[in-house]
Amino acid sequence: MVWRIGNGASIRIKENKWLLDQCYRTVISPLPNIPPDAKVSSLINSTSCAWKFDVIHQNFLLHEAKIILSIPLSFRLPSDCLIWSKTPSGLFIAQSAYKLLACDASTNNTSSSNPNPQKSFWRGLWMLWIPSKMRHFVWRACNEAMSTMVNLFRCHIANTDRCMVCNAQPEDFLHAVWGCEALENVWSQLSWARSSVVIPPGDFSNLFAHFLQVADALAKKAKEGEDFKVWSEDISRDIAPLVASDVP
Ligand SMILES: [Zn+2]
Structure with missing residues (x-):
């Protein structure tokens, strides 16, 4: 499961899984200037409904800044929600779980x-x-x-x-x-x-x-x-x- 970002108010920057990256979901940038309990909403300009480009580039490692800035934001800024990351819709279906297991088996096949x-x-x-x-x-x-x-x-x-x-x-x-x-x-x-x-x-x-x-x-x-x-x-x-x- 991974967080789908709405307004970012429910998601902790340093703890929760919210990055749209296949290999990892949690932030690994050191972030010495961001408090431990800071929420993703602090990275979003609620007026323009856009990421705070300068804040993200100044605090996150380059590759992670790119990942964050590539996450689309809705102009409605709805509530955040947890989704199943293996389907485009975010809804769990058994077929996607089978595909995930098959993919893992393929990866282990030398x-x-x-x-x-x-x-x-x-x-x-x-x-x-x-x-x-x-x-x-x-x-x-x-x-x-x-x-x-x-x-x-x-x-x-x-x-x-x-x-x-x-x-x-x-x-x-x-x-x-x-x-x-x-x-x-x-x-x-x-x-x-x-x-x-x-x-x-x-x-x-x-x-x-x-x-x-x-x-x-x-x-x-x-x-x-x-x-x-x-x-x-x-x-x-x-x-x-x-x-x-x-x-x-
Ligand atoms: Zn040297």
Whole structure:
């Protein structure tokens, strides 16, 4: 179930599920300037029946601001209501529940192929043999939904977007875990990773998609998927400290 926004008076910004995103519904932006019990109505201009564009852009992470601003508002500003998110009408029908179960079963089927690269990417992530907490961490990283200097600067929490380690470049997530010169000693111990990347990635999702392709190639070579399991366990071990320090 997810909230359908009317006037926003019944929906807590930080707690309730109200974002129209397939992967997650709750807000993950840090929002230090918004009280814990603030309602979505505080983000809506009740006179013009429109989102408060500046407030949203100043407080939310970029990808989340886009998601919020894409939510349509009614000029009548009716009461908020809970809806079933798997049908266009918002009404629960048994057929949609069967489709949901079938979709989950398909996602868990490792032998199925998918011509959609974007869908393959997310499926590859959800199939990794890592704890769900790590999947969520990687998903946030791929969406730049992390407390990097670039995001902190955007939200007016920091007064610069520069990396505080090298002070040479803006610190997005790719820079924080891959591009910063201070990481050379770390990555030099994982030579397979650096040597496999020929074209510099544009962002972290590019980098991770590349690693998934490497994993896929390993899985095809391996008998009974043992190499893939080992690779996943290696990745799990390598990013565990990052997860422990960033995910509450
Ligand atoms: Zn740096």
